[in-house]
Amino acid sequence: MHLSISTNAGEPIFRQIVGQVSRLVYRGQLAVGDELPSVRALAEELGVNPNTVARAYQELVQGGLLESRPGRGFFVSERRNVFSTEERSRRLEEAADRFLQEAAFLGVPAAGIKAILNSKLKSTH
Amino acid sequence: MKSLFWKETRENLKWALLAAAGITAAMFYALRSNPNEFQYGQETWQTLCSKPFLLISSFGFPAVALALGFLQILTELRRDQWAFLVHRPVTRNAIFWGKAFPGAMLYLFAVLVPLFGVAWWVSLPGSVPAPFDWRLVNPPLWDAIAALAFYFAALQSGVMSGPWFGRRLLPLIAVCFGAIAVKNSYQFHAAVAGALTILTLSIFCAWAGFLSNGSFRNAPAWGKAAMAVLGLFGLSVLSGWWNAGWQLISPPAPYSGEDLRIMKDGQPVMVTQQGQWMKKVVTLDNVELHPENKSAFSYEDFLQGTYLSLRFDRQFVQWRSARTYFSPMNGNNSTPVLWYFVNGPSRFARYGLLSRRFEVWLGPQGMAEATSLPSPGFNLLRKNFYFYGAETLLVCKDAIWCPKLNRNEVLKVYSLPEGEKLLGAGPIYEQTRSADQRFDFALDTDRNIQVRADDGALLFSTPQIPNLGNYERVQVFRTEDRSRYFLIYQGRYDRNPRPPQIFLELSASGEVVQRREVPPEPQEPWAWSLKVVWNAAMQPIGESLWSHALGGLYGALGIQEWTPVWKFAEPARARTLQLWGISLLFGAACVGAGQILFFRLGGRSRWGWTVFLIFFSYAGLLALALLHEWPRRKRCAGCGGKRSLERADCGQCGAPWPAREPDGTEIFEAVR
């Protein structure tokens, strides 16, 4: 598992880790049941404070992406719907807002938006 | 601690070796003896006590000590490297001794190894054409001990922070006191006392400096006391240098005094002399004489006399000279040999100039080879034996000898009869030397004064004056045509009133022709005056008491005679106590003056400083001002008075320091 952290990005480090691990799971590079490095090991590999890694893992566990098995470590979990339906819709709406905002900025028409979405969905599902 | 020793030694060994090499080279240079002219000016025959050699030990050793000390401390002082050493789990004592012990050992190695090595070389036969006594090592050895204080002074100077003059420069000046004491003291015990006192003080000061991280105020009480006393020594050295410098620029008026002398024609006169100038010459009947054809009389217009001592004082031994052990016999040698009189075996010794080896002994029984010494040596009357040039007399307790070293023999020219006590002898002064080197001499016993020729033949004898015990010495004069003799007896200095000088004129056969008495100069009686009071005030009581106590120590050790002040005879006792009282009062006055400074001092140190100022008055005030650091002060926002930066609350109104105005950008989070 390879993560790269950049400082001064404006985005806090723990959120970068959450984002990158999420992306790896999303892209299928981390399969269900795969073990993630321990907090300490990942912290030393990335050169960041273990508390930061711990916080990232905590968020991932809360988000349902990882599960913590005491004494054994952190594993990619089966998708569990930790969030309520309202919460899921809210989060998805937020992500959609961000995506559309970017598309508007780039000046992509609705057709282009749909095309992109379709091709992405095709490649991952 | 062992690793600290290892580190310091490894780091500085190269400097010590370099210094040792330099010192050794300098010493050999100082000992060079050109066989063509064995230098009597520099007295290289004294080997380890010769002028150049003692210059190396007096100046070179302190330089080495300073260099080693500064090299050790300054290279650590780039701030964080110092912290690198100090922030270790070792006590400050270990840090100090971890540096100072190897450093001191390296210094001693750098100077003592060359010293003893060179001394051993000199002791080898064939290296120097002069006798050798291992005790000659003593003067340079004590120079080395005194110079060790310079090493500690360098450490102290490096580590102390704050005002540079009192903290860094003054210790370096103060340790010169020890070196000066050793160099200039005539008496061995004074040199030892000076060297050891300064050395001890410098060790304590450097130690305290390390313990307090260079701050005077945080030093332990004994450290502050040591630094203050060392500061006083420094001030004392400075005042000595100041006086010496002042004398260079404006030398004091030369000594002026009256002497009884005899003109070439036999007329006794009183000469008032100032420096070299014979200001006034007056006959005993108060008729002033003036010279013809010149503006003032000079030495050639008077007869030169021979001194014969009448007393047996404690002998004065100059410990920094090889003459304590042996003396060279100056003579017109046509053969390449050097003669010495060696005090221990009490004999003459002959050394080959070219071979540089010892050749023979010459004693009362004649010559003897080096190996055989059992026959007794000369039984000298007085321990110190100085030579007057070509004509020399060896005055023993029961005989007088005349050495004729060119002929390798010593002639006995006078034997003391039973029941008499020989007091002294000396050659009669002659303007021109006779071709055959013959001379006449005078001798005195407790009964009579005699004049003899150098083969022993009696020319005349005359009885001593009565009350001989009141007299210091007698001078013997003779006119150039040898027809008349004169005697001047000088009274003892310590008699009060001093006895009158007695002038006798004798014929060539010894009959008294004329007798005059010259009363002594009237002495002004001691009286109180402003000058006396001023001098008393200017001598801090601490110094007087210290000298007195030191004298007591010497007395207890049997080195000197000493009476404690309470046993002084009146009026001296009352006078001394009164003068000391004046010093004490002046000291108290200085405490009063010091109150201005004391306001800023903490409680306990006030008492210490009070005592210090009473004992050391103005010098103590100066030391206090130079050493102490005073907390900075700022105006108090509340009461307008000055408040110390070091206190959380104002001394006057008790208000705390004004809190800072928050500007809205502070980000503080309480600790979880």
Next chain:
Amino acid sequence: MAEPVIETQGLTKFFGGRCVVDELNLSIERGSIFGFLGRNGAGKSTTIRLLLGLLEPTRGTSRVLGADSRRLSPQDRARIGYLPEGHHVYGWMSVEECGRFQRSFYDNWSDDIFRAVLSHFRLDRKNKAGNLSRGQRAGLCLAMVLAPEPELLILDDPALGLDPVARRSLIQSMLFVTRKADRTILFSSHMLSDVERVADEIAVLDRGVLRASCGLETFRRQVRQITLRHGSATLELPRLPGLLQTFRTEGEISLTIANMEASDEEALRALPGVSFEEEPMGLEEAFIGYVGDRGEKSFFTNDLKGTR
């Protein structure tokens, strides 16, 4: 709550008349990785020296590991590792000898750690310390400081002069120390990217005055950069107590603000004809805004007409 590992109260240091540390009240918890930030000459090194008893404070107190800084015993010092800036070593000693020298002072010495750090920095034991490069010297000093496994590690600008690889090795060594939960690290640094990676809490010292002491995230949250686009409309800003810097360009004002209240944010959003945007800031940007010169900087395009 356990006693803080480092605690100062009113710690003040004057050099002559110049105040270098002004009434510092700092508190550092056990187990924290604490970044000590400030511009050059802000007083960080002086504070560290005061904490270690290498300097006497003018007034105030400081306690380290429960003991008064001015009276740290050898046992206390054995538990504190100090790496001064500059990475000084005795040049004539070899790496091996440095290790042996240092080892002789500590009962608790881990040769494994010493060797590990040396090999991490690729140090040859026979080399003379004086011949090492800057980064290698840093590695040697670090090895000497880490091997006794101190409870408290104080590093004064450890990354000064190090190349990026050496800096990364430094970070990894620091993280290695915190394997045990009760180990604390206090370090000062200008490499804010490294601080951002590694620090739990930070303190900001500005001209001797402590202006911030908080968690890293808290600092980032509290210092914000807002851009207001107002076009040609005139803009009247409400009073903002935590305003740090203002940067005006044509049609735009960029504000760096600390401790912005919710009410202030609403007021800004409510300004007529003005669009409110927030730019996320990294630690370095936030720090520069926080300790940089206050006030307004402007860049008027009118000025450029002549230079086109």
